[in-house]
Amino acid sequence: MDSDESDFYGDDEIVADLESRVASFDVSQWWEERNAAAASISVMDRKVKKEPLDSTKLHNPYAGVPYAWQLTETVNDFLGRLPPETTEHSERLPWIFVCNPYIRRKDRFNAQNQRSRGNEDEAPEEEGSRLDTLIEGGSERLDILLNYKQGLEKTTKSKAMQAKLLRQEQEDATRDIMGLAHMCKIKAGKASWMLFCQPKDVNEVWNVIARATANNELGIAAKVAPWNPYTDPTGRKDRIVCVYTADFSDMADVTRVLRRLRELKLVEAMGRPIYYKPGS
Template sequence: MDSDESDFYGDDEMVGDLESRVTAFDISQWWEETNAASVGRKVKKEPLDSTKLHNPYAGVPYAWQLTETVNDFLDRLPPETTEHSEHLPWIFICNPYIHRQEKFNSQNQRSRGNEDEAPEEEGSRLDTLVEGGTERLEILLNYKQGVENTKKTKAWMLFYQPKDVNEVWNIIARATANNELGIAAKVAPWNPYTDPTGRKDRIICVYTANFSDMTDVTRVLRRLRELKLVELMGRPIYYKPDAFTYLGIAHGNHWGMKASIYSSKDVLS
């Protein structure tokens, strides 16, 4: 290293020390230490037997942790009154019986605004979907093939009034933790900036592993119905591909595409 570089980067000993610190940096620990204090109450550290359980959102303060009971999680982050913020975009729970990629190592962490979609399956190619899918949206056949070969997760979307959201979320969170629904679920916290009166409906997403597995998709919907959550809405619920979210296909998009694939009426008819 010449003198100019040494002045800028430091000597060899300093560079070596910094490189070793970067290598040893634990982003999960940093996230918890930096942000947990701003996300409701801190997670209670109660050791559980988690040798056979998985949590892609381990260390994320706005998600359920295997070190706390579901009841403690629900008390810590009630969606009706928990405020949305930069550090609390969603309230999340993962099915601990299904293994998925850790959040901090997932490709969606590089997709701004989509960091909290369904936990990714090992080997999924989100980059291929976004790059190739965006270029080929006008060629629907190629697009469909690209989606089927990459991001297969989708979610049943449910909307509830604020007065009902805590009760409904409690049911869905417990069912997810008990392996009765899909791979994960999330609920929108209260956003005082877009909803100062707190009267807007809240969205809850219940994720399934594979949209092409209609047996599983239907099973999750039937379980939601058994839990009396479909009828409670008084209207159909809809099933939206994660791929649509990553590609920005929302209601009223300029491609003229529906923002969902089908509704509960389609599946149960």
């Protein structure tokens, strides 16, 4: 071992602390330890006879949300009720939503993301998801990363080597958190294809996306930004449309949604780039 490697973490105390914390962090073990109660409940649930899920039944996680499509109205009525070009943004109308009624998701009013600032208006949650567990575990893993960085800065390693090793640890932390997110069934979140269009085109674009989403052709849900007269008094700023995918790690499905958007002439025909925002 060269001198750089020998003083990587600093003194023996830092070595013992950081190596034990980083090396011992096991996502699967973390999940098991903190969900013993949930596992017990799961066993009890299996003892209860459940009715088979009716695959023909439609589901709407936005039921009762006034700025979302309702199963009690046609898609045409919904589009006429909330045209994004002229519908005004407000605290009570931050976005306009449409769900894929063929994919069951947690009711919005019972979703944990409604208690997570910045996530209230993202993709509808999967049944059985544990956002609170992800936040707790993710925060703990980030604390380990921070301690690692602080210990690294106390060493005599070159700045270039520190940067290289920190990047590796950041990649490891990202992989751990993504793995935890998957086990917590937080696989959608902010994951979406994002399109930008001019105000004069937003109604047409949204009409196509809303119909395709409601017809089970795209992702699990979609949203469009209404007109905000405070930040865009002239109504000339581009509008964003987000098409949520079911699982950010499922590249086949992510690609399928993009392919369908192209078939619907919503990518190249618009003359605007399209972006994918991964992550939960």
